Amino acid sequence: MSSPMLDMECRVCGERQVELFLDLGAQPHCNRLIPPALAQVAEPKFPLRAGFCRACTLVQIDHTIPKESMFRDYPYVSGTTRTLVEHFRDSAARLVRRYGLGPDDLVVDIGSNDGTWLKQYRPFGLRTLGVEPAGNVAALATEAGVETLNRFFNAETADVILAGPGRARLVTAAGVFFHLEELHSVVEGVARLLTPDGTFCVQAIYLGGMVENTAFDQIYHEHLCYYTLRSLEELFGRHGLAVHDVGLVPVHGGSLEVHVGFPGAHPVSDAVLAMRAEEERRGYGRIETYRAFAENVQALGRDLRALLERLRAEGRRVHAYGAPAKGATLLNAFGIGPDLVECAVERNPLKFDTLIPGARIPIVDEAATPRPDAYLMLAWNFLDEFLARERAYLEGGGQFIVPVPRLRVIGAADLAPTDTAR
Ligand SMILES: [Zn+2]
Structure with a gap:
């Protein structure tokens, strides 16, 4: 089985042998948060596709937004x-x-x-x-x-x-x-x-x-x-x-x-x-490894959407915890919008009252927002810091939905004993 070749020269070796393995659809520039005045205006979207170079093994995306604008x-x-x-x-x-x-x-x-x-x-x-x-x-x-x-x-x-x-x-x-x-x-x-x-x-x-x-x-x-x-x-x-x-x-x-x-x-x-x-x-030098990775991504998307839809059906409220750039990729790739995740709470005042690009989820001040039933943890790489910070919320029945490295729901029962003993 072979996938389509991307119309590009490899960014390292220059060969035209970059094979598409993951297409995340048309996505907006993820760091351009939408200010309220532009909420009614559609932002430009660009292809977000990852490919593997058969000649030198580099994984890369094909579309370049010029660095001056980024x-x-x-x-x-x-x-x-x-x-x-x-x-x-x-x-x-x-x-x-x-x-x-x-x-x-x-x-x-x-x-x-x-x-x-x-x-x-x-x-x-x-x-x-x-x-x-x-x-x-x-x-x-x-x-x-x-x-x-x-x-x-x-x-x-x-x-x-x-x-x-x-x-x-x-x-x-x-x-x-x-x-x-x-x-x-x-x-x-x-x-x-x-x-x-x-x-x-x-x-x-x-x-x-x-x-x-x-x-x-x-x-x-x-x-x-x-x-x-x-x-x-x-x-x-x-x-x-x-x-x-x-x-x-x-x-x-x-x-x-x-x-x-x-x-x-x-x-x-x-x-x-x-x-x-x-x-x-x-197998990091083989295309098959990246095809399997792409299949895991599709499975994660199905499971995460199913979980959020179930919570919505149960009348439970979900907010995103933080609005990092990587969060926009995940939300847009899986078509998750304000119908499933009401808002994203932030501590950085520069982001308040803007919208997450594409997904159009409003970003609000964490301190001024009542707690939801669960947070979707977009900045999963800081999970340990957030678990320590939000112990009281979790002990009070709150939950973290963590999509990476595998989809799981964390509650008070999952806190380490040393964390809950205090
Ligand atoms: Zn190459």
Whole structure:
């Protein structure tokens, strides 16, 4: 059996061998929340389709919304999430130790957002420079004292940095590496910028984790590519760089962290060999794996809709808990609207009184909204934080509907004994 080929050149290898395996329909740009004034106006929708390259194994979407329209102002500010701040603090300390970085060394962060990661290098006295295309968050970083270039990172930007602060012993990119439209120019820029013994540390959502957890809601227009170790090695190899270490980090529901440098500059760790073998064993280089993933997505959609329809028939009220970008993918892929989920509660005032794109579910102030019978947990990657925060709600009979990694309903009985004993 073969699926249709997407009309595109692979974003890594350039071959026209990208086979469609998951079609999530026409979807709006998921980070463009709809303000009340535009509630009656239909927003533009774009195809959201994922394909697998038979030549280099990269998983990618075919439709590119131009980066200038996507990232001019970006509503996601990393410093607002406690889990992420802790994650960046640990990562910074680990990288400084591992590579023996000192006060003369420069660290460059690509897609530096509000400077949350770079701030974590302050105790070590390193020189830092952020590169952030979204003007509003770049300004936040500058105000917080984190030197930031407000532009896209690419080969040209690397030359600007070389002419100023000079070469970097560490270049980092967290959570941006799947956004990059100019992928090859970015990697070329990193290769120019690194010292001969330098390291590029990339954190990206791991395709393996998405497959194992049916986390298809990580697929949205901002994310052009979905990586395995193998597909990243294909990419870096084209620019004279090689992976020397790899690991999984517990953020965004499982991310891949790879360390890349010039071949021979660092010994290749056993973890690299082990992960290559594990990916081979799990079939991440074969289309059949992704067809099975797509079938799991369809089954999840049927089960989740059936559950929400049953709750509605019983007269029970369901709200979404949070309105993250990934939530829009899930709601729109499964045709879930305000008839099944009345509203989405949020703590970020910037989102109040807007509508979730496509699904048109109103986003409201959590503090001013009576509790429903159940919450649909769209930001499932922060589930542990939410379970701790909402223990009283669950003990009072409330429920969490968690769609990923498998559909389940969590109530007071499911709280760990140490949680309920207090
Ligand atoms: Zn390819």
